[in-house]
Amino acid sequence: xxxxxxxxxxxxxxxxxxxxxxxxxxxxxxxxxxxxxxxxxxxxxxxxxxxxxxxxxxxxxxxxxxxxxxxxxxxxxxxxxxxxxxxxxxxxxxxxxxxxxxxxxxxxxxxxxxxxxxxxxxxxxxxxxxxxxxxxxxxxxxxxxxxxxxxxxxxxxxxxxxxxxxxxxxxxxxxxxxxxxxxxxxxxxxxxxxxxxxxxxxxxxxxxxxxxxxxxxxxxxxxxxxxxxxxxxxxxxxxxxxxxxxxxxxxxxxxxxxxxxxxxxxxxxxxxxxxxxxxxxxxxxxxxxxxxxxxxxxxxxxxxxxxxxxxxxxxxxxxxxxxxxxxxxxxxxxxxxxxxxxxxxxxxxxxxxxxxxxxxxxxxxxxxxxxxxxxxxxxxxxxxxxxxxxxxxxxxxxxxxxxxxxxxxxxxxxxxxxxxxxxxxxxxxxxxxxxxxxxxxxxxxxxxxxxxxxxxxxxxxxxxxxxxxxxxxxxxxxxxxxxxxxxxxxxxxxxxxxxxxxxxxxxxxxxxxxxxxxxxxxxxxxxxxxxxxxxxxxxxxxxxxxxxxxxx
Numbered sequence: 001x002x003x004x005x006x007x008x009x010x011x012x013x014x015x016x017x018x019x020x021x022x023x024x025x026x027x028x029x030x031x032x033x034x035x036x037x038x039x040x041x042x043x044x045x046x047x048x049x050x051x052x053x054x055x056x057x058x059x060x061x062x063x064x065x066x067x068x069x070x071x072x073x074x075x076x077x078x079x080x081x082x083x084x085x086x087x088x089x090x091x092x093x094x095x096x097x098x099x100x101x102x103x104x105x106x107x108x109x110x111x112x113x114x115x116x117x118x119x120x121x122x123x124x125x126x127x128x129x130x131x132x133x134x135x136x137x138x139x140x141x142x143x144x145x146x147x148x149x150x151x152x153x154x155x156x157x158x159x160x161x162x163x164x165x166x167x168x169x170x171x172x173x174x175x176x177x178x179x180x181x182x183x184x185x186x187x188x189x190x191x192x193x194x195x196x197x198x199x200x201x202x203x204x205x206x207x208x209x210x211x212x213x214x215x216x217x218x219x220x221x222x223x224x225x226x227x228x229x230x231x232x233x234x235x236x237x238x239x240x241x242x243x244x245x246x247x248x249x250x251x252x253x254x255x256x257x258x259x260x261x262x263x264x265x266x267x268x269x270x271x272x273x274x275x276x277x278x279x280x281x282x283x284x285x286x287x288x289x290x291x292x293x294x295x296x297x298x299x300x301x302x303x304x305x306x307x308x309x310x311x312x313x314x315x316x317x318x319x320x321x322x323x324x325x326x327x328x329x330x331x332x333x334x335x336x337x338x339x340x341x342x343x344x345x346x347x348x349x350x351x352x353x354x355x356x357x358x359x360x361x362x363x364x365x366x367x368x369x370x371x372x373x374x375x376x377x378x379x380x381x382x383x384x385x386x387x388x389x390x391x392x393x394x395x396x397x398x399x400x401x402x403x404x405x406x407x408x409x410x411x412x413x414x415x416x417x418x419x420x421x422x423x424x425x426x427x428x429x430x431x432x433x434x435x436x437x438x439x440x441x442x443x444x445x446x447x448x449x450x451x452x453x454x455x456x457x458x459x460x461x462x463x464x465x466x467x468x469x470x471x472x473x474x475x476x477x478x479x480x481x482x483x484x485x486x487x488x489x490x491x492x493x494x495x496x497x498x499x500x501x502x503x504x505x506x507x508x509x510x511x512x513x514x515x516x517x518x519x520x521x522x523x524x525x526x527x528x529x530x531x532x533x534x535x536x537x538x539x540x541x542x543x544x545x546x547x548x549x550x551x552x
Contacts (some may be wrong), residue, residue: 031266046234048224055237055249055258056421057392059217060242063198063206066128066136066373067190070440071533072420078174079537080222080238081112081200086171087230088117088201090112098162098484101170102110103361105153108258109229111177112205116149119155123147124178126157132532137461140451141169155243162482164489172442175374200225200257201539203233206492217242234524234544244419246393253517260544263533265394268325279516281536284337284447285440286329287395289387290465291404296433297325298381303362305504310355311409312402312507321397326512331501332453334511337444339480339493344501356409359383364410372410388432391417395436419506428460430467436509437465440532446489450477453500466505473499496501522544 036446060073065082068074086092095430109117126147129136140282148156177199184192198206204222220240224233241258243249246268254273269278287309293300318326328332331344364372364383372383374436389399396417399443405412413434418426426432441447454477457464476496480489501508516536518525523545524542527535 003143017346025281029505031251032552036070045545045548047548048232049236050234050545051237052235052237052260052522052543052545053241053258054244055241055252057243057246057249060220060240061424062190064176064192064195066125066134066138066176066190067195069137069519070281071438073240075532075534076537077198077220077222077240078312079202079534080204080540081172081198081202081206081225082176083200083202083230084171085122085173085175088175088539089207092167094173096165098164099159101157101167103155103157103170105151106229107200110227111179111201112199112227113180114227115177115179116152117175117201118152119149120152120226121178122173123149124182125175128176128181128186128189131186134189135461137451137463139461140454140457141166155347162484164481165442165486167437168442182363186237201228203230204238205229207237230540233541234546238540245391248350254390260516260522262516262536263392263514264517265321265392265404266325267321267397267513268393269515269517271333275520277518277522279518279525279527280325281514281516281527282336282444283512283514283533283535284442284444284531285438286332286334286439286479287436287509288329288396289509290435291505291507292430292432292434292465292467295430296385299385299433300505301362302373302504303358304364304383305507307355307358307362308406308411309340309504309507310349310351310358311405311411312509312511313350315350316405317398317401318510321394322510322512325515326510329362329508329511331497331508332439332449333493333497335446337441338446339490339497341494341497343494344497345431345490352405359408359409366410370407370410371412382412383410384414386414386416388423388426389415389417390423390437391419394512427463427465430459430465435465439463442531444529446480447493448481448495449496450481452494453477466490468500468503468505470499470503472496494512503525523547 023410030219056073056076058073060077062068062074063077066077068078088105088109090106093102099442102227103122105117105119126142128134129138129142144160146158150156157167180194180199181189196209204224205222205225207221209217210219219239222238224236241252242253246264249261249264250268250271253261291299291305298304314328318324333340359372363374365374374381387399389395399415403415404415439452451463453464453468453473455469456462458467458469473496476492479492483489512534514530522543522545524544527538530536
């Protein structure tokens with residue numbers, strides 16, 4: 001070393017500079033060569049860790065799959081902390097006659113509190129759903145199902161007659177822990193603390209939530225369930241933050257407060273000011289204006305309902321609200337679903353002139369204030385309606401366009417935007433004249449219309465929001481549910497679409513794609529089609545935000 005120093009000192013100033021530059025060049029070349037070799041022999045791979053924060057407009061009410069509506073904060077969270085029966089089971093086998101299912105649970109699977117999951121939990125969940133005091137929105141799907149516990153891990157579910165959609169219903173069932181709810185009367189299950197501090201069996205488990213003094217829940221935190229029987233998620237913790245409107249939500253995203261969100265209007269997407277990923281997902285759903293003629297007698301007249309349909313410019317809504325990323329909903333089955341009837345598409349035409357002529361012929365005259373009126377048996381009525389809209393931007397925007405359209409034909413529409421909690425109560429009591437709302441299906445294959453259009457579902461917890469009743473439609477729905485013959489089912493679906501559209505219990509509007517936005521760091525999101533908004537989390541265990549290089 002001393003020898004080298006002596007040599008270096010013997011160099012001239014120019015030689016010393018040249019030596020240092022050469023040594024530095026050699027060092028940098030070695031570093032780049034090493035890095036290149038490392039890069040060639042390794043790949044970026046997902047690693048565990050990190051926290052992902054999801055933003056949602058609205059509030060959780062019941063984090064309990066027996067009570068949750070098919071959309072909203074509750075169902076989103078359910079997707080993370082509850083597993084479906086198909087995942088909990090080694091097998092779910094249907095008998096040849098389509099009336100009996102034998103279920104065998106996986107061995108050694110547990111709830112978050114380390115209690116074993118058994119067939120008793122399945123039996124308990126089904127019976128809670130079936131109990132009318134529970135007021136489960138799933139009740140109609142389980143009516144008539146008989147359960148029998150065979151062993152700790154085995155049980156049987158039987159129907160009195162075949163039900164084509166039941167296989168999917170059974171496999172998608174999310175169960176609740178019998179050991180926690182068994183002492184709770186069905187009528188009191190909604191007020192159980194376990195609905196806010198849930199015990200689940202999914203890839204994540206509850207850790208905490210924050211509530212403001214006003215009662216507004218601002219945050220939920222879930223952590224990776226290390227005891228989960230399936231593939232463990234890469235993400236270490238999931239946080240849900242709740243906002244009162246889309247503007248607050250997008251502001252939170254732009255400021256870095258949240259990592260992702262979904263379901264906002266196309267108009268508001270323009271407000272995103274940071275780099276992001278945008279995923280457009282197909283989803284089997286439609287939105288409509290549902291008429292409640294029990295609450296507003298002027299909607300009982302078929303001519304008025306038909307005129308309102310003609311007066312609604314659905315394509316304008318799609319262009320202005322969704323930037324074209326939606327299709328017109330012609331009826332209760334959307335284009336792309338099995339059983340869709342092309343016939344109904346010809347009946348969905350925008351014609352304010354025809355709408356006005358129908359109302360003229362029906363005796364409705366335009367008053368000095370521009371609103372139509374009619375006197376029958378000395379009683380004067382006006383065509384003025386209240387429309388309830390969830391506080392969801394694209395629905396409010398659509399409602400305002402519709403109000404403008406209807407004003408052109410002499411119909412006044414008052415748009416009343418309500419919070420998710422208010423909407424739940426309004427739907428429960430059917431306290432609305434018209435409501436703009438969405439119906440979602442479990443898949444594009446063989447849609448089951450019973451929850452939305454069967455007469456027995458007119459009142460809560462049913463989702464027949466038009467309180468529609470038609471015996472022929474009931475019969476066709478029963479055929480579509482019971483037959484195992486595909487062509488017979490398709491024929492029934494086609495016929496009932498024509499009947500429903502002909503009766504005009506609703507104005508069918510649009511079927512939009514679902515848009516999900518995240519920070520660029522999110523990887524592993526590979527969904528292109530989801531069955532519900534919560535379906536974006538279906539493969540949450542594949543999401544990751546941390547990476548490291550590993551050897552090939």
